[in-house]
Amino acid sequence: MQTLHVFAASVLAYGLATDRGPNPAPGEQAGQSASSSQLWLYCPTNLLVDENVAKLDDLWRRAAKMGYTHVLLADSKFCRLVDMEPRYFHNVDRVKALARELRLTLVPAVMPIGYSNDILSRDPNLVEALPVREALFVVHRNVARHEPEPRVELKGGDFNDLSRWDWKDECVTADAGAARVADPNGRNARIVQKLNVAPFRQYHVSVRVKTADFAGTPEAKILADGRALTFINLGVKPTQDWTVHHTVFNSLDHTEVALYLGCWDGRSGSLWWDDAKVEEIGLLNVVRRPGAPLTVHREMTGDARDPVAWIEGQDFERVVDPDMGVHPWPGEYDVWHEPPVIRLTDAGVKKLPDGSRLRVSYYHAITIHDGQAMICPSEPKTLEILRDHMRRVHEAFGASAYFMSHDEIRVLNWCDACQKRHLTAGQILAENLRQCTSMVREVAPDATLYVWSDMFDPHHNAGQDYYLVRGDLARSWEGLDPKVIVAVWYLEKRAESLKWFADRGNPLLIAGYYDAPPTQVLDWLTAARDVKGVTGVMYTTWRGDYEQIGPFADTVRGEVSHSGK
Ligand SMILES: [Zn+2]
Structure with a gap:
């Protein structure tokens, strides 16, 4: 089957080892890493709770044996590191050591633009209004x-x-x-x-x-x-x-x-x-x-x-x-x-x-919906807080890759700070993505950057009449640096989404699973057949259900092995 031949080849083309940063795991040389596709696990957690570290220990050991290479680690506390006590950072060190041991690349989720409640805890008045x-x-x-x-x-x-x-x-x-x-x-x-x-x-x-x-x-x-x-x-x-x-x-x-x-x-x-x-x-x-x-x-x-x-x-x-x-x-x-x-x-x-x-x-x-709040991207204090957040996360993790969490931005361009810029919603978002990208690079110049796809995809949410966004979200994609890897997740329009970002020169990560049967990822892999720049596939669960990580990995790898035929 042709599907994953291209998939594997595209992985090679984009040099996947680049995001392992200054401390590559043992045996992780550029060629070696690039010869296999990345397999990601999405793990939201709360590292303040010791038992959660034990749970991650169990999960990651299982995942590493199955060939998973990357963990997207999200924790609402990443926005509140300023208030964290030493035992939180002790747990950060434990998961870092665990990832090193298992040769997993830890990718912290940063910049919560869209689901902004965590960063708004720093100043609830920064909510878009x-x-x-x-x-x-x-x-x-x-x-x-x-x-x-x-x-x-x-x-x-x-x-x-x-x-x-x-x-x-x-x-x-x-x-x-x-x-x-x-x-x-x-x-x-x-x-x-x-x-x-x-x-x-x-x-x-x-x-x-x-x-x-x-x-x-x-x-x-x-x-x-x-x-x-x-x-x-x-x-x-x-x-x-x-x-x-x-x-x-x-x-x-x-x-x-x-x-x-x-x-x-x-x-x-x-x-x-x-x-x-x-x-x-x-x-x-x-x-x-x-x-x-x-x-x-x-x-x-x-x-x-x-x-x-x-x-x-x-x-x-x-x-x-x-x-x-x-x-x-x-x-x-x-x-x-x-x-x-x-x-x-x-x-x-x-x-x-x-x-x-x-x-x-x-x-x-x-x-x-259930309390989702968006932070105003135009208020200067928002940028100060985001910069501080990014600096603290990098101090704690020193990661070689970061994942910007722009996603489902549903209220935008209403307050005076937004409106007096005389920009469209799309232009405001583009500028915010540029600013976030540069804030990550200020502290981690060599880090590989990722972002969710939906708000930069005209086939998905980057258009007119999106929730309570004032005006058109088109052109948001103009803020997307071609080096940023886009995590595509819109199953229904997967072919259009993949092509859209590939044509713009962005490498891609496929966010699959979504608590559906693990074989559904085949739909993605088939759509990615002729798409350049697919670097990997992520097991993305919103229910914390990791029962299917084995079948999911087998499905992805099964396809990859066919490519050799
Ligand atoms: Zn605003």
Whole structure:
């Protein structure tokens, strides 16, 4: 079979030994390493826990016997090395020694751009933030509270009369003052209502949910002009008693949105909705940093607003949401909690009588799915923290290869720091990749660099309308240095992805497995048949399932051995 002849040949072409760095494992000479394809293992862990080192010891010994050559090692603590105690670094030394003994190349995952919660633990205010414009706050005594405007009106949220909603799917029925979905059997099960909203305001949706053996994912979605404005998982359990669930959205530039309470993948069991509410809110998860300014103006009669801004610290106390980015630990963001108010100083109280109307503009954090948060790439402090992170990881590991973790960047180009650059999302991302590449090279000039493919691939996520990214992600790939090895992982468009990066001159690493049958990697290897520059294949598990590393290695190697025929 021809497939892996080219595969093996391409491995030779790219000189795989280069990333073993200053301390090659015994027997690892350039020619020797290059004559075999790399076999990688993806290992996320927490090295603060001693038992995890013992687990890696067992796993890596098994893997090394099966011919694995590289380990992509990820640990959220890589972003918090500044706070780690000596026993953490002791465990780092243990895994380094283990890798040396087993002749495995350790490749630490760095630069968490996309899934940025870990690096955001260093400063939760660096989260990319959506703008709120001119929200109304009204003064009463020494406090200014948010006032919804216009009051968003959800009709029939008590579900006593489903006809008050705009439309519903057939399998949503009235049931004792609630809306019930029973045995959807794969059918869409939605009840929908259009809502008038003000542009660039923050809204809170709450709804009570009960389930009984429900197989499917109940969602509260906001759609506008065919695009979703919220991607938050409600976290409904298959069986639960009445529980209030929350989602929050920013209306962005829309004046009409549609609320969908529904399930798109329901199979069996029952789901009930009740007590749906939608309200405009203010200052929830307000972000405070230079590139996310908060401004307060007084509304004047006959005039849009007073041009003079009220001064924080002088007229009103510093505005913070003490619950922003700290629950259950720094870098994690609540979907919903009670938002803060604006407290006037004594000087402010004298100037602003009761009933004074204030217009407040600010930026707020937003999360995707289960709490995923993106760091703002445009705020200068982000780069300082990333540089420090990289320096500390290199001090600890002295690795000869690093893996940049740009991946599924879902909120971008909204805050003032981003927008005032007047770049597209793709250009901002390209520049960030250039900066990250150069920050790795500052400390490890000879290191081999890797990055995930999706955000630099027009066949995958580098395009228009990607989650809450503002504008087009095209041209992100212009920041990709041709020496950086791209870990491709989009199985569905594997042929297009491989060709895209190979044509750009980037070497490739195939990220396979993904908790599918191990033979699925054959689809990748077949697609890679005529592609130059494939350096290896990675066993990539998101479930921590290493049961299939043997069959996976056999599949890859079986194919490789055919190449000799
Ligand atoms: Zn930004």
